Amino acid sequence: xxxxxxITLRGFRTGARGxxxxxxxxxxxxxxxxxxxxxxxxxxxxxxxRRRRDIAHTTVLTTLDRMHRKGYLTRTKKGKAFIxxxxxxxxxxERGVAQEVLGALLGQFTEPAISTFVDLVSKDExxxxxxxxxxxxxxxxxxxxxxxxx
Amino acid sequence: xxxxAAVENFILFSMLLSVVSFALACAVRxxxxxxxxxxxxxxxxxxxxxxxxxxxxxxAWLVSAALLPESWLGEAAFKxxxxxPLHELHLLGDLTAALEPALSYFTISFVTAAxxxxxxxxxxxxxxxxxxxxxxxxxxxxxxxxxxTLVERTAARCGLKVGLVMSDYPFxxxxxxxRSKLILSSGLLRVLTPEELTGVLEHEAAHHARRDNLxxxxxxxxxxxxxxxxxxxxxLRWRTEQIEMVCDEVAVAYTxxxxxxxxxxxxxxxxxxxxxxxxxxxxxxxxPEDTHSFERRVRRIVSLADSLPTPEEVSTLSRLRxxxxxxxxxxxxxxxxxxxxxxxxxxxxxxxSLIQLIK
Numbered sequence: 001x002x003x004x005x006x007i008t009l010r011g012f013r014t015g016a017r018g019x020x021x022x023x024x025x026x027x028x029x030x031x032x033x034x035x036x037x038x039x040x041x042x043x044x045x046x047x048x049x050r051r052r053r054d055i056a057h058t059t060v061l062t063t064l065d066r067m068h069r070k071g072y073l074t075r076t077k078k079g080k081a082f083i084x085x086x087x088x089x090x091x092x093x094e095r096g097v098a099q100e101v102l103g104a105l106l107g108q109f110t111e112p113a114i115s116t117f118v119d120l121v122s123k124d125e126x127x128x129x130x131x132x133x134x135x136x137x138x139x140x141x142x143x144x145x146x147x148x149x150x
Numbered sequence: 151x152x153x154x155a156a157v158e159n160f161i162l163f164s165m166l167l168s169v170v171s172f173a174l175a176c177a178v179r180x181x182x183x184x185x186x187x188x189x190x191x192x193x194x195x196x197x198x199x200x201x202x203x204x205x206x207x208x209x210a211w212l213v214s215a216a217l218l219p220e221s222w223l224g225e226a227a228f229k230x231x232x233x234x235p236l237h238e239l240h241l242l243g244d245l246t247a248a249l250e251p252a253l254s255y256f257t258i259s260f261v262t263a264a265x266x267x268x269x270x271x272x273x274x275x276x277x278x279x280x281x282x283x284x285x286x287x288x289x290x291x292x293x294x295x296x297x298x299t300l301v302e303r304t305a306a307r308c309g310l311k312v313g314l315v316m317s318d319y320p321f322x323x324x325x326x327x328x329r330s331k332l333i334l335s336s337g338l339l340r341v342l343t344p345e346e347l348t349g350v351l352e353h354e355a356a357h358h359a360r361r362d363n364l365x366x367x368x369x370x371x372x373x374x375x376x377x378x379x380x381x382x383x384x385x386l387r388w389r390t391e392q393i394e395m396v397c398d399e400v401a402v403a404y405t406x407x408x409x410x411x412x413x414x415x416x417x418x419x420x421x422x423x424x425x426x427x428x429x430x431x432x433x434x435x436x437x438p439e440d441t442h443s444f445e446r447r448v449r450r451i452v453s454l455a456d457s458l459p460t461p462e463e464v465s466t467l468s469r470l471r472x473x474x475x476x477x478x479x480x481x482x483x484x485x486x487x488x489x490x491x492x493x494x495x496x497x498x499x500x501x502x503s504l505i506q507l508i509k
Contacts, residue, residue, distance in 0.1 A: 091318060098286050098319035099422070111386075112272065112367040113279060115357040115393075116323040117350050118418045122444075131416050131448045135409055138452050 023072075026055075026063055031072065031086060031093070038085040045084065154254045159501075160206075160213045161257060161377060167205035168378035175201040175385045183442070191395035191450075192467055198389035199369055202382045203478070206375035211482055215489055215497035222494055261377065268374045272367075279325055286317045286335070293339030300344055301351065305332060308355035314339075320421045322350055324357045327364040341421060342414055349411035352401035361470040362393055391443045395450055396467050402454045403464040412451040419444065 023031060026049075033048050034040060040048075046060040064084050067073045072093075075082040088096070103121040175198055181187060182194065189197075293314075305312045310324075311331045320338040324330045332354050342350065357363070366386070373382030402408045489497055 094317075095319050098317055098321075101286060102319075102321065111390075112370045113327065113363055114323045114325055115354070115362050115366075115397075116321070117353050117394075118415055118422065120321050120323065120422060122419050122422045127445050128416055128420050131412070131445060134449070134452055135412050135416065138455055139409055 026059070027067060027072070030063060030067060034073065034084060034086045035090050039083050040085075041078070041081040041083055043081070154258060156213050156217050157258050157261070158254050159216070160209050160375075161261060163209035163212050163501075164205045164376035165378050167208055168376040168381055171201040171205050172378070172381040172385060175388065179388060191392040191399070195389050195392035195396060198385050198392065199365075201385050202369050202389075203372050205378075205382075206372050207478070207482060209376075211486060212497065212501055215486055216501045217498070218490060219494035219498055222490055264377075265374055268379075269371075272370070286315055286319065290316045290318045290336050291340065292316075293336040297339040297342075297344065297347055300347055301334065301339070304348065304351040304355065308351075308358060310355060310358050320418055322354060324354050324363065327367055328361060330358045330361075330363060332358070337421075338418070341417060343410070345405075345407050345410040346414035346417070349401050349405050349407055350414055352404045353397045353411070356397040356400035356468050357393075359468050359470070360393075360397070362397075365470075366390070391447070395447055398447065398451050399454065399459055400464045400468045402451065403459040403461050406458055408451050408454040408458070412448050415444075415448055415451070 029049060029052070030045060033045060042057075042061055042064055045064065046055065046057055049055050049060060064073065064075075064082075068075050068084065072087060073084045074087050075084050077083075086093070099121045178194070178197060182189065298314075301312055301314075304310075311329070313331055313333045315321075315333060315335045317335040318337040318340075320335055320341045322332065322334045322338050325333050332351075338350070339347065369386055369389070370383075373379045373386060376382065398411060401411055405411070
C-alpha cells in the first residue's frame with residue numbers, strides 16, 4: 001500500500017458524519033461520486049455535481065487538483081484530460097480518519113482518562129506472525145484427542 | 151517569603167528525587183527485561199507508582215519538616231537554637247543567593263503556569279473525548295445482535311455504562327475516572343468471536359473495578375508536581391503496561407480462556423496497525439516505544455494457559471485498594487508529627503547538610 005494522506009484534524013464540522021468531518025462539503029461530494037464510479041474526467045464529475053447544485057467549471061477543476069495534491073485522488077492522463085480516481089477505498093479512508101482522530105487526540109493529556117485493551121493505534125507489528133503461531137501451537141497442544149475429528 | 155522558600159525547596163528536592171527515582175525505575179526495568187528476575191506485574195506496577203509518588207511526597211515531607219519548626223517553635227526560640235546564617239531557612243536559597251529574589255518569583259511563576267497548562271490540557275482533552283468519539287461515527291455495518299446481548303449482559307454484571315460507536319475501526323476503551331464508561335465500536339464486535347469479546351469485556355471491567363483511570367490521574371498529578379515530569383510520564387507509561395497485564399490476568403481468571411484473549415490482542419493489533427505513511431503523524435508519543443512490551447504481554451497471557459489463575463487468587467487485583475492511600479497519608483502525617491515533636495530541627499539541619507553537599 002502506498003503512502004496515505006495525512007488527514008488534518010483542523011476544521012471539524014460539528015454534526016457532520018464520517019469523512020465529512022475532515023473533508024469539505026464539495027470534497028465529500030467528489031469522493032462519494034468517485035467511490036461510486038471511479039475513473040472520471042473533470043467534465044464528468046462536473047456534470048454529476050451540477051445535477052445537485054450550480055457549480056463553476058474552475059471550482060471543480062481546482063477542487064480535483066487540490067484533492068490530488070493532498071493525496072486523496074490519483075489521476076492518469078487520457079488524451080488531453082485527466083482521469084481521477086480515489087486513491088483509497090471508502091473503508092481505507094475511514095480507517096485512516098479514525099486512526100488520525102484517535103491518535104492525535106490521545107497523544108495529548110488524555111492518557112489518565114482512558115484505559116485501552118490494546119493501543120487504539122499501533123505503530124509496530126511486534127512479531128504478530130510469531131505470536132499467532134505461538135497461540136496456534138498452544139491451542140494444538142491443548143486440544144484433546146478426537147477434537148480434530150469433529 | 152516563607153511560602154516562596156517552601157515552593158523553591160520543594161521544586162529542588164522533587165526534581166532531585168525524581169531523577170533518582172527514574173534511574174532506579176530504569177534499572178529495575180532493565181533487569182526485568184534481561185530476565186534477571188520476574189516480579190508479578192502488580193508488584194512492578196506498584197514499584198513504578200512509588201517512583202512517581204515518592205519524589206513529591208518525600209519533598210513535601212522534607213520541606214514541611216524543615217520549614218515548619220519556625221512556626222512551631224516561634225521565631226525567637228528558633229533563632230536561638232539555630233544560629234545565623236542557617237536560620238535563614240533558604241535551603242535552596244543558599245545555592246542561588248545571588249539570583250534572589252528574581253529566581254524565586256520566576257520559578258514559582260513558571261511552575262504555576264506549567265501546572266495550569268497541564269491541568270487545563272488534561273481537562274480539555276478529557277472533555278473532547280466524547281466529541282471525538284461522535285466524529286468517528288460512519289455508516290458502518292451493524293454488529294451481530296448476539297454480540298450486543300453479550301456486551302449488555304457483561305456491562306450490567308460489572309456495573310459499566312456502555313457507549314457503542316458505529317465505526318468499522320475496531321476499538322474499545324474505558325473512559326472516565328470514577329463512573330467509567332466503556333466505549334466500543336461496532337467494528338470491534340464484528341471482528342471478535344464471542345469468546346474473544348468476553349475476554350476483552352472482562353479486561354475492561356477490571357479497569358473499571360480497579361478505578362485505574364482515577365489512579366492514573368492521581369499519579370499524573372504527582373508527576374506534574376516536579377519539573378522532571380517528562381521522566382514521570384515515561385515511568386507511568388511503563389506502569390500502564392504492567393496494569394494491562396494485571397487486567398489480562400483478571401480477565402483470564404474470570405473467563406478461563408487465555409488463548410482467546412491473546413488471540414484478540416493479536417487480532418486487534420493487526421487491525422489497528424498504522425500504515426508507514428501515517429506513522430509520521432503520530433509525534434505525540436502516546437504509543438509505547440518499547441515494541442517488545444506487546445510481545446511480552448501476549449506471551450504472558452499464553453503462559454497463563456498452563457496454570458490458570460482462579461477468581462479467588464486475583465480478587466485482590468480486581469478492586470480499588472483505598473487502604474493503601476490512607477496508609478501513605480497516615481505515614482506522612484504521623485512521621486511529620488513525631489519528628490516535629492521530638493526533634494524539630496533535625497530535618498532542617500539534615501536538609502541543609504544535603505544542600506551543602508550539593509554545593
